[in-house]
Amino acid sequence: MATTKINSAPQASAHAVSPMLVRLHPVAIAGICDAYERRKEKAFRVVGTLMGKFDGDVVEITNCSAVPHEEGGGQNQMPLRLDTEVAQSMIELSKRASPQETVVGWFSTRPNIPETSFYIHDFYVRYNPNIIHLTVDCTAETDRMPIKAYVWSASGVPQEPKDPKDAAARFDQGALFAQIPVEIACWDAERVGLDLISTARKDPHRVVSIPTDADQVLQTATLLDEMLDTALGYINKVLKDEIPADPEIGRALMDVIGVIPKIDEEAFEKMVNASRKDVLMVMYLSELAKAQLALQEKVNILPS
Amino acid sequence: MATRRDLDGPGRADESPAQIVQLNALVVMQIIKQCEELRSLGEHAEGYLCGLLEAERLEITYAYPSLRGETTDQEADDYSDEMNRRLRQQGIDNMVVGWYKSAVFGSFLNREVFEAQYAYQSAVEESVVLIYDPVRTSQGLLTLKAYRLGPEIMNIVKKDGLEFSMESVRQAKINVETLFQEIPIRIKNSHFVNAMLSELEVIAPSPNKRPFLDLSTSNILEKNVGLLLEGVDHLLSENAKLTNHQKRIQRLQSDRIRIVQRKNAQRQAKGEPLLTEDEINQMFPRPFPDSPRADIVLTAAQVSQYCDKIGQFSAQSLSKMQMAEALQGKLKDSSAAFVSAIHKEVQPNQ
Numbered sequence: 136m137a138t139t140k141i142n143s144a145p146q147a148s149a150h151a152v153s154p155m156l157v158r159l160h161p162v163a164i165a166g167i168c169d170a171y172e173r174r175k176e177k178a179f180r181v182v183g184t185l186m187g188k189f190d191g192d193v194v195e196i197t198n199c200s201a202v203p204h205e206e207g208g209g210q211n212q213m214p215l216r217l218d219t220e221v222a223q224s225m226i227e228l229s230k231r232a233s234p235q236e237t238v239v240g241w242f243s244t245r246p247n248i249p250e251t252s253f254y255i256h257d258f259y260v261r262y263n264p265n266i267i268h269l270t271v272d273c274t275a276e277t278d279r280m281p282i283k284a285y286v287w288s289a290s291g292v293p294q295e296p297k298d299p300k301d302a303a304a305r306f307d308q309g310a311l312f313a314q315i316p317v318e319i320a321c322w323d324a325e326r327v328g329l330d331l332i333s334t335a336r337k338d339p340h341r342v343v344s345i346p347t348d349a350d351q352v353l354q355t356a357t358l359l360d361e362m363l364d365t366a367l368g369y370i371n372k373v374l375k376d377e378i379p380a381d382p383e384i385g386r387a388l389m390d391v392i393g394v395i396p397k398i399d400e401e402a403f404e405k406m407v408n409a410s411r412k413d414v415l416m417v418m419y420l421s422e423l424a425k426a427q428l429a430l431q432e433k434v435n436i437l438p439s
Numbered sequence: 440m441a442t443r444r445d446l447d448g449p450g451r452a453d454e455s456p457a458q459i460v461q462l463n464a465l466v467v468m469q470i471i472k473q474c475e476e477l478r479s480l481g482e483h484a485e486g487y488l489c490g491l492l493e494a495e496r497l498e499i500t501y502a503y504p505s506l507r508g509e510t511t512d513q514e515a516d517d518y519s520d521e522m523n524r525r526l527r528q529q530g531i532d533n534m535v536v537g538w539y540k541s542a543v544f545g546s547f548l549n550r551e552v553f554e555a556q557y558a559y560q561s562a563v564e565e566s567v568v569l570i571y572d573p574v575r576t577s578q579g580l581l582t583l584k585a586y587r588l589g590p591e592i593m594n595i596v597k598k599d600g601l602e603f604s605m606e607s608v609r610q611a612k613i614n615v616e617t618l619f620q621e622i623p624i625r626i627k628n629s630h631f632v633n634a635m636l637s638e639l640e641v642i643a644p645s646p647n648k649r650p651f652l653d654l655s656t657s658n659i660l661e662k663n664v665g666l667l668l669e670g671v672d673h674l675l676s677e678n679a680k681l682t683n684h685q686k687r688i689q690r691l692q693s694d695r696i697r698i699v700q701r702k703n704a705q706r707q708a709k710g711e712p713l714l715t716e717d718e719i720n721q722m723f724p725r726p727f728p729d730s731p732r733a734d735i736v737l738t739a740a741q742v743s744q745y746c747d748k749i750g751q752f753s754a755q756s757l758s759k760m761q762m763a764e765a766l767q768g769k770l771k772d773s774s775a776a777f778v779s780a781i782h783k784e785v786q787p788n789q
């Protein structure tokens with residue numbers, strides 16, 4: 136394994152717009168979790184590259200890859216080793232397949248920021264001065280899994296470095312990881328996938344299969360039914376003076392009623408019938424085509 | 440397939456293995472992300488699937504996109520080799536067990552996919568292709584399907600090459616169902632992923648915006664019918680080609696017969712014996728050319744796929760319409776009908 140011991144500090148780049156918000160896609164979190172599950176035994180933490188794009192002061196994270204590394208953490212004095220070759224290579228490979236993604240930061244699977252983090256951050260600063268640091272608490276020490284993002288910001292009075300070649304001199308000014316808010320961002324399709332995966336949580340074997348069209352209609356109808364029941368239950372309770380009416384809910388209900396288009400019964404029937412006829416006709420056509428195919432196959436199989 | 444397995448008992452070596460494809464949460468999200476990203480650029484996505492083989496199932500644990508744009512095979516190979524090496528260094532399964540592709544309305548049964556899938560299955564028998572439909576998924580139904588070439592067609596292509604003949608299709612009884620076999624998919628989360636999902640639900644709850652009780656049908660039906668028409672047209676032209684081919688063979692055959700008859704007549708005139716079967720075969724050493732069947736079989740399978748899609752879509756549209764009707768206005772009629780039905784139940788003798 137070609138490991139570079141990090142001891143050379145890169146040139147500090149000029150300041151640009153520092154990110155103010157992180158938009159994190161679920162695929163990246165899933166990747167971090169996967170990397171954590173594949174960690175080496177007794178690993179202190181897992182770190183890796185975050186890919187995505189900068190958009191003004193918003194960072195969008197859409198991909199990640201773990202970087203093999205070793206560090207003692209806390210007590211023992213094992214030096215930090217980061218496999219920069221793998222990191223560099225994964226970044227290049229990712230850029231070849233999805234050129235729109237650049238390095239936007241790095242992640243760690245521990246909630247705190249140990250001193251070694253400064254050195255890892257230093258490695259990533261080469262790619263972009265505005266990179267962020269994301270921590271996903273995978274230690275399971277609490278019943279939550281906090282996700283936090285930080286930017287590197289200088290603070291305090293700059294001090295003239297005694298020796299310009301000294302790596303630690305950069306930190307003489309005093310700097311800190313300032314926390315910035317994280318937001319989960321989903322495209323519609325991602326949300327659909329996430330919702331489906333989430334249903335597996337309720338399964339004793341943690342398994343879910345992909346639903347068919349008919350399942351979907353059934354599920355939605357059930358859901359709609361439940362929602363109507365909830366609304367009706369509330370309304371009835373209010374009508375019976377069991378609970379006080381909440382004007383906010385009332386307004387929301389009015390909005391819902393307002394959205395329902397008022398369609399003339401005849402026109403509606405005509406509309407539904409027309410599109411039903413369309414569907415039935417297309418169904419008939421497709422069945423006809425299928426029958427034709429089956430016939431053709433049978434003819435083909437006949438000995439000539 | 441199932442019956443053979445039942446007879447032979449489980450775990451037979453010659454049995455086509457891995458009857459189920461198991462995905463983890465990461466792969467599902469990766470495929471969606473990679474396909475959606477390219478979809479916004481108006482392109483179709485493709486990529487590699489990595490995983491491992493278990494006795495009964497194929498586990499897919501990692502997906503990465505293939506190179507974009509025009510690349511040579513060499514470049515693509517170098518890229519995937521490099522990627523696989525790096526994945527191994529990260530401790531990720533790096534055996535390529537298939538590929539994924541985005542395709543709308545199930546229009547993926549073509550030459551390109553067939554040949555690629557054959558190559559994958561020649562390398563690793565269990566390889567599958569995952570087809571992701573971005574349009575259906577954005578309508579609220581994750582549409583991801585796994586396919587594999589059937590064993591019959593694999594044997595034929597091994598024997599005859601990619602331009603397999605009509606004769607072998609007939610012998611192996613290839614039909615639209617046995618060409619591409621659908622393999623059931625299941626998604627399995629680790630406990631850790633479940634914990635992560637619970638966290639996500641707290642910080643970013645699902646908006647529960649369900650776009651899929653949408654009543655509009657004409658748009659999708661129109662596209663489906665358009666594709667179906669295209670397929671049927673293609674099938675027709677292939678059939679026409681086949682008919683021409685058969686005519687040509689008939690002509691060739693009658694030519695041969697004429698030649699043989701003439702020679703025989705000459706020999707008879709000279710008092711020599713007639714041509715024997717062997718001599719005739721020597722005169723025409725080459726058999727009749729066979730028409731390639733690959734395209735027509737593929738197109739037939741594609742048309743059948745379209746028909747199935749239309750069937751599924753129509754069924755759910757009809758049920759949605761039924762629902763809308765029940766909600767709108769019809770409520771009165773149906774409740775009146777219900778009341779009268781109850782009346783009849785209560786007083787059956789009247």
